[in-house]
Amino acid sequence: MKVLVTGAAGQVGTDLLPLLLSRGHEVTCFDLAKAPAGLPSGVTWVQGDVTVEEEVFDAVRTSRAESIFHLAAILSATGERIPFRAWRVNLEGTRYLLEAARAFGTRQMIFTSTIAAFGPGLDNPVGNDVSMRPTTMYGVTKVAGELLGEYYATKFGLDFRGVRFPGLISAVEPGGGTSDYVNYMYFDGVRKGAYEAFVTAQTRIPLMYMPDALRALVDLSEAPAKRLKHRMYNIAAMSPRADEIAAAVAKRLPGVRITFKSDPRRQAIVDSWPQALDDSVARAEWGWAHEWDLERMTDDLLAKVKAMSGAPAAAPAAPAAAASGSLVVRAKAAGKPASGGKPASGAKAPAAKPAAPRKQDRPRA
Ligand code: AKB
Numbered sequence: 001m002k003v004l005v006t007g008a009a010g011q012v013g014t015d016l017l018p019l020l021l022s023r024g025h026e027v028t029c030f031d032l033a034k035a036p037a038g039l040p041s042g043v044t045w046v047q048g049d050v051t052v053e054e055e056v057f058d059a060v061r062t063s064r065a066e067s068i069f070h071l072a073a074i075l076s077a078t079g080e081r082i083p084f085r086a087w088r089v090n091l092e093g094t095r096y097l098l099e100a101a102r103a104f105g106t107r108q109m110i111f112t113s114t115i116a117a118f119g120p121g122l123d124n125p126v127g128n129d130v131s132m133r134p135t136t137m138y139g140v141t142k143v144a145g146e147l148l149g150e151y152y153a154t155k156f157g158l159d160f161r162g163v164r165f166p167g168l169i170s171a172v173e174p175g176g177g178t179s180d181y182v183n184y185m186y187f188d189g190v191r192k193g194a195y196e197a198f199v200t201a202q203t204r205i206p207l208m209y210m211p212d213a214l215r216a217l218v219d220l221s222e223a224p225a226k227r228l229k230h231r232m233y234n235i236a237a238m239s240p241r242a243d244e245i246a247a248a249v250a251k252r253l254p255g256v257r258i259t260f261k262s263d264p265r266r267q268a269i270v271d272s273w274p275q276a277l278d279d280s281v282a283r284a285e286w287g288w289a290h291e292w293d294l295e296r297m298t299d300d301l302l303a304k305v306k307a308m309s310g311a312p313a314a315a316p317a318a319p320a321a322a323a324s325g326s327l328v329v330r331a332k333a334a335g336k337p338a339s340g341g342k343p344a345s346g347a348k349a350p351a352a353k354p355a356a357p358r359k360q361d362r363p364r365a
Pocket of ligand 1: 075076077113114115116138165166167168176177178179180
């Protein structure tokens with residue numbers, strides 16, 4: 001099948017491409033970034049911007065895509081810094097893509113929504129069909145994107161489907177999200193032997209290891225339409241507290257020092273999200289089931305990050321580091337302004353210093 005992937009150079013797109021190729025798809029990638037070195041043969045790379053209507057239309061037309069995996073987005077932390085850029089990328093970009101899909105007869109769009117589409121005050125685990133009143137611009141644009149996609153499904157017959165992702169963990173550098181503190185426990189734990197998380201030790205949000213997330217996208221795309229009674233699905237895997245993740249890392253990286261210094265702005269973002277998602281609708285309608293839990297993910301991810309860093313293990317960051325295998329939990333109040341790490345998806349904000357071994361070329365389209 002001919003497939004178009006927006007945001008192909010991002011955290012999800014980087015790992016989705018090989019999976020789509022392994023399933024025999026003919027893939028066109030669309031991203032602000034230039035084609036990465038070593039692009040597999042047969043893949044078409046279109047450098048473009050989802051906020052430029054003609055570029056989106058050209059990409060959909062020339063790819064002759066039957067299905068679009070729409071990953072391009074500005075995530076929560078960057079979205080709070082540049083909210084109207086987030087609006088343009090996440091919402092206008094989605095509208096251009098939906099309209100191009102309609103114009104050129106694309107059969108299906110797979111949309112990536114998020115736990116951030118829910119707002120505060122909901123009972124955990126949060127159900128599939130509850131009221132969605134997010135308090136971040138990222139969440140607002142994702143709810144609106146869900147609704148716009150459903151409109152195109154009803155009005156024009158587009159096969160619009162999507163998942164609400166938890167915070168995604170992988171060996172690829174994330175771009176401007178707030179769940180990034182989890183990724184950096186692994187990256188900086190290996191590379192520097194230390195990481196100061198910008199949330200409290202008690203913070204708990206839904207998380208998912210990338211292989212589960214990729215399988216969810218492809219399985220949902222392939223699910224028979226007659227089984228689906230919804231268009232948007234919660235999917236879930238694990239909801240560990242921040243200090244439980246740190247302990248899992250520390251168990252495997254002797255001497256690592258993971259501390260907690262809550263940043264009020266980013267803490268407010270994660271505190272507005274659910275702590276756990278109810279994914280029973282996805283399980284019932286298309287057989288969704290996660291495979292990775294915290295322990296298994298930590299074994300796998302640390303091995304990958306170590307291999308990419310070329311280091312067998314990180315040295316402790318300071319003489320005062322915790323005793324072998326133990327975890328340092330040091331909560332402090334902080335007034336540091338929010339900073340979402342590397343800007344994602346078309347954001348023009350300055351790039352933060354790279355912190356992960358597998359680095360994306362540029363922000364996603
Ligand atoms: C973010 O932190 O903004 C994203 C998300 C939870 O959707 N990773």
